[in-house]
Amino acid sequence: MAFKEKYSVAPIYLTAPSKRRSGLLMSPGVKFIVAHDTGNPKSTARGNRNYYENSRDEMSASAHIFVDDKEIIECIPALTNLKPEKAWHVLYGVPTDNQLFGYNANDAAIGVEYCYGDNINADEAYRKYIWVMAKICSVYGLDPATSIIGHCFLDPKRKTDPVTGLLQSRRTYDQFLKDIVSEFNDCTGVVADKYIFTAIPGSGKVLHRLNIRKGAPTTKADVIEIASPGATVAYTGFIKNGEPVNGNAKWFKNEAGNYFWSGAIG
Numbered sequence: 001m002a003f004k005e006k007y008s009v010a011p012i013y014l015t016a017p018s019k020r021r022s023g024l025l026m027s028p029g030v031k032f033i034v035a036h037d038t039g040n041p042k043s044t045a046r047g048n049r050n051y052y053e054n055s056r057d058e059m060s061a062s063a064h065i066f067v068d069d070k071e072i073i074e075c076i077p078a079l080t081n082l083k084p085e086k087a088w089h090v091l092y093g094v095p096t097d098n099q100l101f102g103y104n105a106n107d108a109a110i111g112v113e114y115c116y117g118d119n120i121n122a123d124e125a126y127r128k129y130i131w132v133m134a135k136i137c138s139v140y141g142l143d144p145a146t147s148i149i150g151h152c153f154l155d156p157k158r159k160t161d162p163v164t165g166l167l168q169s170r171r172t173y174d175q176f177l178k179d180i181v182s183e184f185n186d187c188t189g190v191v192a193d194k195y196i197f198t199a200i201p202g203s204g205k206v207l208h209r210l211n212i213r214k215g216a217p218t219t220k221a222d223v224i225e226i227a228s229p230g231a232t233v234a235y236t237g238f239i240k241n242g243e244p245v246n247g248n249a250k251w252f253k254n255e256a257g258n259y260f261w262s263g264a265i266g
């Protein structure tokens with residue numbers, strides 16, 4: 001898949017084998033991404049990488065990629081080299097990574113560190129950070145909407161990253177997740193394919209007052225027609241990834257290309 005190469009990723013690998021870079025390959029391949037921040041304001045991507053190298057045999061903590069406003073540095077093979085190696089960025093003992101993704105993060109997730117502080121242009125660092133997240137999703141066929149998790153959600157007793165670091169860029173974690181999806185769509189050009197349409201025509205009876213929305217399966221789209229209870233409405237097919245309403249994201253599409261929520265018809 002063509003992906004917009006807005007930035008470059010510099011592989012400057014740590015010496016292996018060492019405590020920080022064992023050289024072991026990720027065993028099931030790359031299944032998800034853990035978002036971190038360095039927890040060390042003002043430290044840069046290059047500075048963190050060099051610190052890792054100089055202390056490579058002192059401890060086994062590590063991550064794959066550091067991002068600041070100037071550079072994206074890959075210090076353990078993950079993205080530019082398609083033989084991704086393990087890094088030690090989440091404790092093995094925490095259970096949430098296994099529950100959510102089926103694997104320990106160290107075995108199956110790329111760890112990406114966000115650098116922040118008043119010497120780092122926060123907007124530029126943030127742009128590079130969401131881009132590299134989207135890029136990893138593209139390379140490994142991951143869904144950008146479901147494949148990224150913050151370290152603090154895996155290890156809530158000990159960690160606050162990347163929420164604390166992102167706040168330095170005036171971004172919330174929720175905004176960060178949305179921005180990765182937007183960046184992915186922008187870089188892959190798949191915006192038009194965001195909704196997956198299944199062409200199975202049919203009709204249904206309106207249960208409650210039904211809003212028919214112009215051109216998009218979301219309550220943000222304009223209402224262009226209202227169908228009354230008891231009326232029959234025909235559709236050409238449906239999409240299952242529209243805006244969820246009461247937890248139901250299935251919307252029908254009519255002949256005119258407009259949408260109505262499936263929960264209002266029977």
Ligand SMILES: [Zn+2]
Pocket residue numbers: 035036037089151159161
């Ligand atoms: Zn972390």
